[in-house]
Amino acid sequence: MKLLLDTCISGTAVAPLKAAGHDVVWIGDLSADPGDEEILALAYRESRILITLDKDFGELAVVRDQAHAGIIRLVVVSSSQQATLCEIVLKRYGTELESGAIVTVEPGRIRVRPRLPRTGKP
Numbered sequence: 001m002k003l004l005l006d007t008c009i010s011g012t013a014v015a016p017l018k019a020a021g022h023d024v025v026w027i028g029d030l031s032a033d034p035g036d037e038e039i040l041a042l043a044y045r046e047s048r049i050l051i052t053l054d055k056d057f058g059e060l061a062v063v064r065d066q067a068h069a070g071i072i073r074l075v076v077v078s079s080s081q082q083a084t085l086c087e088i089v090l091k092r093y094g095t096e097l098e099s100g101a102i103v104t105v106e107p108g109r110i111r112v113r114p115r116l117p118r119t120g121k122p
Helices: 011-019 036-045 056-063 079-098
Strands: 002-005 023-026 049-052 071-074 102-106 109-113
Touching (some): 002 036, 011 079, 056 071, 079 109
Parallel strands (some): 002 023, 002 049
Antiparallel strands (some): 102 109
16 A cells, blocks of 8 residues: 655654555655645645544544545554554555545544545645
């Protein structure tokens, strides 16, 4: 799968996700953080699932109806567990994510918000 890791995701998650066969881009490799709206737009343009710790992306996607290609939000997940949990979520919910779902991963709980029909901007 094609993934875009936000800067808040540890750079140590890149190698294990690539080793699992994913096409991974980490925003931390850019010279400057382009901001949440542009990160979400980039993920959409490149058909990448966005992986983040930041709840603002949910607001952009749901409240502001910004287009996205699926989002995984990790809540209270240590950097050492990020890649492992992402791989579990990608295996279990990959189809839903590729259809534009938002998956929130918390200790002891995974919530899946299916893609809702869009009403607005690209």
